[in-house]
Structures are given as C-alpha cells and as structure tokens.
Amino acid sequence: MSAPDPLRVCLLTGGGDAPGLNAVVRAFVHAAGRRSILVLGSRYGFEGLVGDEGVVPLRREDVAGILPRGGSLLGCSTHSNPFSVADGAAATQDVTSRLLRRMDELAIHALVLAGGDGTMAIGMRLGAIGVRCVGIPKTIDGDLGGTEATCGIDTAVQSATNAIDALHATAEAHQRVLIVEVMGRHAGWIALRAGIAGGADVVLVPEIPYDATRVVTKIRERDRLGRRFSIVVVGEGARPAGGATSEVEPARPGQPARLGGAGERLAAELRALGLPHEARVTVLGHLQRGGSPTAADRLLATRFGTRAAELCARGQWGRMVCLRAGMVESIPIEEACRAEARLSAAHELLACARDVGIELGAP
Numbered sequence: 001m002s003a004p005d006p007l008r009v010c011l012l013t014g015g016g017d018a019p020g021l022n023a024v025v026r027a028f029v030h031a032a033g034r035r036s037i038l039v040l041g042s043r044y045g046f047e048g049l050v051g052d053e054g055v056v057p058l059r060r061e062d063v064a065g066i067l068p069r070g071g072s073l074l075g076c077s078t079h080s081n082p083f084s085v086a087d088g089a090a091a092t093q094d095v096t097s098r099l100l101r102r103m104d105e106l107a108i109h110a111l112v113l114a115g116g117d118g119t120m121a122i123g124m125r126l127g128a129i130g131v132r133c134v135g136i137p138k139t140i141d142g143d144l145g146g147t148e149a150t151c152g153i154d155t156a157v158q159s160a161t162n163a164i165d166a167l168h169a170t171a172e173a174h175q176r177v178l179i180v181e182v183m184g185r186h187a188g189w190i191a192l193r194a195g196i197a198g199g200a201d202v203v204l205v206p207e208i209p210y211d212a213t214r215v216v217t218k219i220r221e222r223d224r225l226g227r228r229f230s231i232v233v234v235g236e237g238a239r240p241a242g243g244a245t246s247e248v249e250p251a252r253p254g255q256p257a258r259l260g261g262a263g264e265r266l267a268a269e270l271r272a273l274g275l276p277h278e279a280r281v282t283v284l285g286h287l288q289r290g291g292s293p294t295a296a297d298r299l300l301a302t303r304f305g306t307r308a309a310e311l312c313a314r315g316q317w318g319r320m321v322c323l324r325a326g327m328v329e330s331i332p333i334e335e336a337c338r339a340e341a342r343l344s345a346a347h348e349l350l351a352c353a354r355d356v357g358i359e360l361g362a363p
C-alpha cells in the first residue's frame with residue numbers, strides 16, 4: 001500500500017499588511033515542516049491564486065531571517081477578494097471557479113489565511129463552498145471579533161506612542177495644540193491605547209461621537225494650570241456628535257471607504273470655537289503599519305502561526321486561531337465574523353483614561 005500524499009497547503013497574507021506577518025509566515029512554515037505538511041505561498045493575497053502573481057514554494061530556507069521584518073514576504077492586497085474582483089468602475093466579478101481550478105491544478109488541499117475581518121469573511125464563504133480554510137488574525141486596527149489580540153496592533157500602538165512622546169516636547173516648546181490622527185478605521189483601540197500610553201490630554205475615538213467644546217474646555221483648563229500645550233489623539237474614524245466619519249474616498253464595490261481628514265476637521269472646529277492656541281495636525285498614516293514588529297507581536301505571530309499548522313495537521317478546517325484569556329485557542333471562523341470588536345461604553349480602558357484626566361469628548 002502506498003503512503004498517502006502529504007498535505008499541501010497554501011498560505012496567503014490578505015488585506016493590508018501588519019507588523020508580524022513575516023513572523024506568522026516563518027512560524028507556520030517551520031511548524032508545518034515538522035508535521036510533514038508542504039507549504040506554498042500565494043503572492044499578494046488571493047492574487048497569486050486567481051490572478052497573475054503566482055504561487056511560490058515556502059520552505060524553511062525561504063523564511064530565514066524574516067522574523068524581525070515588517071511587511072510581508074508574500075505581499076498583501078486589499079483588492080483580491082475572489083468573490084468580488086473589480087470589473088470596471090461599478091461591477092465586480094466572482095472568480096471562485098478560477099480559484100478552485102487553480103487549487104486543483106496545484107494539488108492544494110487547504111488554504112491558510114492570515115488576515116483581518118475582510119479575509120476572514122472570505123474564509124467563511126470559501127468554507128461554505130467546500131474549501132478547507134484555517135484563519136490567522138492580523139490587523140493593526142484590533143477590530144476582528146473572537147480574539148483578544150491580533151498580530152500587528154501592539155507595534156502600531158508602540159509607533160503611535162513613540163510619535164506622541166516626540167510631539168510632547170515640541171508642543172510644549174511652542175505652546176501649541178498638536179493633534180495626532182491615528183489609524184484604526186471604525187475602532188478606537190489604537191487611539192485609546194496609544195493615548196493612554198503616551199499621556200495624551202484628549203483622546204477621541206470613533207465609538208464616542210465628540211463635542212469639540214469639551215476639547216476646548218480641557219485645553220483652557222490646562223492653560224490655567226500653566227500647561228500651555230496639549231496633545232490630542234484622534235482616531236481616523238472619530239466624528240463629532242451628529243456628524244459623519246471623514247472620508248477621503250467613498251466606498252466602491254468590493255472596497256470600503258478610505259478614511260482620513262478627522263484631524264484637520266477637528267483643528268478647524270477648535271479654531272472656530274476660539275481656541276487660544278495654534279492647532280497643528282500630524283497624520284501618522286502608514287508609519288503605524290511599517291517597521292519591525294515589537295517582541296509582543298513577534299511572539300503572538302509565532303504562537304498563532306504554529307497553532308495554525310497544528311490545526312492543519314489535525315484537519316480542523318474552518319477555524320481561526322485566537323487568543324482567549326491569554327492562551328492560544330481556536331474558534332469557528334464564523335464566530336470571528338459575527339461582530340467587529342469595538343470599544344464598548346463600559347470598557348475598562350475608557351474608565352482608566354478618564355481616571356488619569358484624559359478628556360474623551362463626551363461625558
């Protein structure tokens with residue numbers, strides 16, 4: 001009797017990149033190799049499987065030295081959803097039949113998807129048409145459900161905290177109000193965590209529509225105490241009470257809206273309210289996605305990557321690795337897709353922020 005064919009899986013890094021993705025790839029390849037699983041990598045998300053970017057072998061020698069590197073060895077793509085590939089300005093095309101054919105040609109038994117909410121939603125739909133998938137959560141936004149942590153957010157928070165530290169000195173020297181716009185889409189995790197860690201005076205998160213007069217009151221209070229400068233952290237998805245999220249590009253078929261401009265809008269609102277300081281805006285942008293991952297992100301990525309290989313070896317398809325009570329476990333991918341992780345009004349981080357005097361823009 002001949003030995004069964006070894007399991008062949010294809011790994012991809014979907015959506016926007018996040019620090020720690022290379023650590024995920026490395027860990028998965030090592031742990032898969034120890035379980036005699038052959039690993040391929042799809043370049044630029046699903047693009048390698050449904051487009052022209054190609055699929056490459058991933059062996060231990062291919063992942064040597066990538067642990068501390070940002071970005072992704074495989075490349076990422078935010079527009080390679082096989083259920084909805086852009087086909088002209090207004091239409092999208094379902095190319096899952098192409099994906100299935102390619103998997104067949106390459107004798108790929110299963111897909112391992114490192115990604116955020118968009119990628120997990122694809123994984124869930126692929127599961128429904130019979131594709132075996134395992135998910136690994138990554139996103140700097142921290143908005144994926146079902147897990148206490150995702151790869152990348154710790155590094156993003158560290159980068160934002162470093163920026164706030166640097167801005168403090170110059171804000172004080174010029175008695176300015178410096179507004180720092182951070183990423184996070186519709187979740188305030190980066191803003192709140194970096195705001196607390198960096199000692200910001202005001203933090204505005206998307207989950208709490210703000211009243212700009214409270215921000216001015218806080219700044220005036222600081223003036224009275226002789227602290228004639230302030231640091232205001234604003235999440236890109238933050239909006240004034242009764243107002244809308246600030247977008248630089250509206251949503252298109254298969255593409256969410258691109259957020260931006262929340263910081264400049266706030267500066268204009270503060271000026272209109274007679275702020276007695278110069279207000280300037282720093283948009284951290286993709287600096288939060290670049291750079292070497294922190295030790296915490298490397299460790300989480302390595303734990304997630306190795307556990308994902310274990311799920312493959314055991315044939316536990318349709319599951320996403322996750323962190324629960326500090327331990328790596330796994331849940332059905334559907335569970336991660338059920339609801340985005342947002343700050344609830346009762347979250348202890350909000351109470352913590354208020355207790356150290358941070359103004360949140362609402363009572």
Ligand code: F6P
Nearest residue numbers: 016078140141183184185258259
């Ligand atoms: O989801 C990660 C993220 O960096 C968000 O915080 C941000 O809104 C978005 O991606 C930016 O995406 P892009 O680089 O495609 O403009």
